[in-house]
Amino acid sequence: MITLWVALAVGAALFAVGLYGALSQTNMVMIMMGVELMLGAAMVNLVAFWRFLHPEVYAGQMFVLIVMTVMALEAAVGFGVATARFRAKGSVEMEEATELRE
Amino acid sequence: MMLQLVAVAFFGVAAVAFGIGVFRTRSMVRSALSLLGAMVAIGLMFLAMEAEFLGVLQLMMMASEMTIMAIFMMMYMMDPGGLSQMEMTHQKRTSVGAGIIGGAGALVLSFLTPWGRIVASAPAPGAQLHDLGIELMTRGMLIFETAGFTILVAMIAATLTAIVRQK
Numbered sequence: 001m002i003t004l005w006v007a008l009a010v011g012a013a014l015f016a017v018g019l020y021g022a023l024s025q026t027n028m029v030m031i032m033m034g035v036e037l038m039l040g041a042a043m044v045n046l047v048a049f050w051r052f053l054h055p056e057v058y059a060g061q062m063f064v065l066i067v068m069t070v071m072a073l074e075a076a077v078g079f080g081v082a083t084a085r086f087r088a089k090g091s092v093e094m095e096e097a098t099e100l101r102e
Numbered sequence: 103m104m105l106q107l108v109a110v111a112f113f114g115v116a117a118v119a120f121g122i123g124v125f126r127t128r129s130m131v132r133s134a135l136s137l138l139g140a141m142v143a144i145g146l147m148f149l150a151m152e153a154e155f156l157g158v159l160q161l162m163m164m165a166s167e168m169t170i171m172a173i174f175m176m177m178y179m180m181d182p183g184g185l186s187q188m189e190m191t192h193q194k195r196t197s198v199g200a201g202i203i204g205g206a207g208a209l210v211l212s213f214l215t216p217w218g219r220i221v222a223s224a225p226a227p228g229a230q231l232h233d234l235g236i237e238l239m240t241r242g243m244l245i246f247e248t249a250g251f252t253i254l255v256a257m258i259a260a261t262l263t264a265i266v267r268q269k
Contacts, residue, residue, distance in 0.1 A: 001217070001220050002107060003103070003106055003107045003110050003151075004217060004220060005212065005213065006107065006110050006111050006114060007110055007114065007147070007151065008208075008209075008212035009114070009209055009212065010110075010114030010115075010117060010118060010147070011208065011212075012205045012206075012208035012209040012212060013114075013118045013121075013205055013209075014117060014118060014121055014140070014144075015204055015205055015208055016201040016202060016204055016205025016206075016208075017118065017121040017122055017124075017125070017201065017205075018121070019197075019200055019201045019204045019205070020125065020197045020198060020200070020201030021124060021125045021197075023193065023196065023197035023200055023201075024125070024191045024192065024193060024194055024197035024198075025125065025190060025191060026190050026191065026192050027130075027179070027190050028178075029130070029171065029174060029175050029178060030124075030125070030130075030133065030190065032171075033124055033133065033134075033137050033171070034124075034125075036137065036141075037121050037124070037137070037140065040117070040121075040140065040141060040144050043144065043148075043160075044114075044117075044144055044147060047147070047148050047151050047153050047156060048151060050153065051151040051152055051153060051221075051224055052151075052217075052220050052221060053217060053218065053220070053221065054221070055152075055221050055223075055224040055225060056225070058230075058233050058234045058236075058237035058242075059237070059241075059242070061153065061155075061156060061230075061234050061237075062234070062237055062238060062242045062245065062246070064153075064156050065156075065159075065238075065246075065249070066245065066249055068159065068160070068163060069249045069252070069253060071163075071167070072163070072167065072253065073252060073253060073256040075167055075170070075171065076256050076257060076260045077256050077259060077260050077263070079170075079174055079260065079264070080259065080260030080261065080262075080263035080264040081263055082174065082178060083263070083264035084263050084264055086177075086178050087264075087266065091178075092178045095192060
């Protein structure tokens with residue numbers, strides 16, 4: 001039980017750090033790094049649930065594969081948007097992207 | 103079991119320390135390398151929790167993804183080395199508060215939830231790989247195919263978004 005708790009505590013700490021990063025950073029690539037950390041936290045939890053609660057059911061491992069896919073997609077689309085933004089405005093600073101609100 | 107606990111705790115602490123390191127430096131390159139360290143530590147946690155396939159996959163995927171991320175950071179930053187000490191944060195107090203509340207909430211939930219019986223051992227690596235393959239090709243086929251199709255859509259969308267439009 002202690003190992004499961006340790007893994008879940010690590011997941012919670014990683015989620016907290018990722019959430020702080022996603023909310024506090026002004027650079028788009030740094031915001032993406034925060035999101036990646038939060039997804040990493042979700043993967044740690046999923047692997048811990050699979051290993052310590054139901055190692056005979058592989059849906060847990062499959063969910064981790066899906067989260068890895070989401071991480072790759074987030075990076076691909078994020079960099080696509082960052083490239084478009086950099087070409088249009090010469091910067092990926094989100095403080096300067098106030099026109100996106102309108 | 104004791105060795106597993108020590109390994110999970112050690113790599114977990116390393117992952118969190120590298121994660122904090124991502125946002126403590128003003129150098130983009132160091133941030134990307136710290137994130138790579140956090141992802142490698144997460145991969146090693148998977149290995150410590152006997153999910154060998156996922157651990158190796160995580161190490162390989164994240165090594166390449168973080169390298170690409172570092173290259174993009176150097177491309178898009180005026181000061182990728184952080185030499186001018188430019189401020190790159192905003193709403194710090196709100197962010198710290200949200201992080202603490204989110205982390206503490208997840209921690210409290212994980213300790214209060216009755217998880218039930220803990221299983222002492224996991225299947226052997228070969229059996230895991232076989233059973234995961236069967237799962238992906240039977241019950242999880244639709245989800246797996248949807249993930250593959252979504253990757254294709256994202257690749258096309260990202261390329262079209264980034265491409266220079268000819269007038």
